[in-house]
Amino acid sequence: MASWDFTTNVTWLEGEKLNLGCHGMPDIAVTPPPQFGGEEGYWTPEDLLVGSVDSCMLLTALFFVGKYKINLKAYKSHATGNMEKTAEGLRFTGITVHVEGTVSEEAEIESFKKALEMAEKFCPVSAAVSCPVHLDVSATVG
Amino acid sequence: MASWDFTTNVTWLEGEKLNLGCHGMPDIAVTPPPQFGGEEGYWTPEDLLVGSVDSCMLLTALFFVGKYKINLKAYKSHATGNMEKTAEGLRFTGITVHVEGTVSEEAEIESFKKALEMAEKFCPVSAAVSCPVHLDVSATVG
Numbered sequence: 001m002a003s004w005d006f007t008t009n010v011t012w013l014e015g016e017k018l019n020l021g022c023h024g025m026p027d028i029a030v031t032p033p034p035q036f037g038g039e040e041g042y043w044t045p046e047d048l049l050v051g052s053v054d055s056c057m058l059l060t061a062l063f064f065v066g067k068y069k070i071n072l073k074a075y076k077s078h079a080t081g082n083m084e085k086t087a088e089g090l091r092f093t094g095i096t097v098h099v100e101g102t103v104s105e106e107a108e109i110e111s112f113k114k115a116l117e118m119a120e121k122f123c124p125v126s127a128a129v130s131c132p133v134h135l136d137v138s139a140t141v142g
Numbered sequence: 143m144a145s146w147d148f149t150t151n152v153t154w155l156e157g158e159k160l161n162l163g164c165h166g167m168p169d170i171a172v173t174p175p176p177q178f179g180g181e182e183g184y185w186t187p188e189d190l191l192v193g194s195v196d197s198c199m200l201l202t203a204l205f206f207v208g209k210y211k212i213n214l215k216a217y218k219s220h221a222t223g224n225m226e227k228t229a230e231g232l233r234f235t236g237i238t239v240h241v242e243g244t245v246s247e248e249a250e251i252e253s254f255k256k257a258l259e260m261a262e263k264f265c266p267v268s269a270a271v272s273c274p275v276h277l278d279v280s281a282t283v284g
Contacts (some may be wrong), residue, residue, distance in 0.1 A: 001226055001227065002226065002227040003224060003225065003226050003227075004175070004177055004224070004225045004226075005222050005223070005224055005225075006175070006186070006188040006189050006191075006192045006222065006223045006225065007192070007220055007221065007222045007223075008189055008192050008193035008196045008220065008221050009196070009218070009219065009220040009221075010193075010196045010197055010199075010200050010217075010218065010219045010220070010221075011217075011218055012200060012204075012214075012216065012217035012218070016201060016204060018197055018200055018201070020193045020196065020197050022185060022189045022193065024182075024183055025183060025184065025185050025189070028170065028185075028193070030197045030201075031201075032201050033146070033148070035146055040166075041166055041167060042167065043164060043167050043170075044148070045194045045195075045197045045198030045201060045267045046148040046194075046198075046266070046267065047148050047150055047164045047167070048190050048191075048193055048194035048197065048267075049148075049190075049191065049194040049198075049267050049270060050148045050149070050150045051150035051152075051162045051164065051170070051190055052187045052188075052190035052191040052194060053187075054150045054151070054152045054162065055152055055160055055162050055172045055187045055190065056187035056188075056191075057152075058152050058154060058160055059158060059160070059172075059173075059174050059187060062158060072154075074154065075152075075153075075154035076151070076152065076153055076154070077151065077152045078149055078150065078151040078152070079149065079150050079151075079152075080147050080148065080149045081147070081148045081149075082145060082146070082147055083145065083146045083147075083148065083266060084143055084144065084145045084146075085143065085144040085145075088264075088269070089263075089264040089266065089269070090264075090266040091266060091269055091270070092266060092267075092269070092270040121231075122230075122231040122232075124188070124225060124231065124232040124233060124234060125187045125188065125190075125191050125234075127230070127231070127233055127234070127272070128191060128233070128234040128271055128272055128273055129270055129271065129272060130269070130270055130271060130272040131270055
């Protein structure tokens with residue numbers, strides 16, 4: 001069966017700061033979220049999780065944008081993950097990805113929405129998340 | 143109930159390249175993995191997912207390292223996520239985090255392993271992943 005590995009590495013620096021690396025890519029300095037005592041201005045593991053879903057949705061959508069021959073002019077999104085304190089500890093309860101696409105003509109709006117529906121289904125990172133992932137898609141002609 | 147939001151944003155640049163942002167943090171340029179046609183040398187959504195687990199495990203472990211009063215001298219880890227092609231598309235089948243800790247004295251080795259066991263249980267990002275997350279912990283005195 002076809003199989004691929006993805007490997008990262010972590011080095012503890014000091015206090016609650018660490019370097020996150022990945023074979024040859026620029027390191028990412030990571031701390032806990034400021035609301036849990038971390039320093040301001042750093043990526044947190046929680047941000048990286050939400051960002052992995054946010055970015056994978058676009059890359060998966062692009063496959064279907066190509067397949068449906070949509071002339072996509074712009075794509076922006078933002079994703080929000082919600083975390084709650086539960087009896088088991090801190091838990092993500094859901095991630096919502098808000099997508100704004102710009103297409104060339106009216107007729108492509110429905111195809112764009114269909115491309116995102118397919119992306120939601122096939123996005124491997126979204127599928128690897130145990131909390132519900134919601135998509136909120138809008139598209140305009142521009 | 144106590145609740146927190148984590149928000150990222152994505153801007154499509156060109157081809158299969160995007161910028162991943164997060165309120166004031168340095169942007170991360172993201173592409174698909176080279177094995178799926180992406181350019182070399184960029185973070186991928188898959189790496190970010192694995193890295194979010196890898197980094198969260200350390201930050202959660204540090205809480206228990208403090209609680210158990212372990213004099214931790216160094217911590218390194220690497221995490222590998224395995225992905226397979228299934229009938230439903232590409233799917234993560236498991237993530238393994240390999241941890242190497244350096245403690246001050248022999249007696250702390252067991253406490254360090256216990257701290258990681260607790261981290262595995264309470265790490266919110268690991269809990270947000272639907273595939274199994276395994277921990278492989280070693281500790282030495284140094």
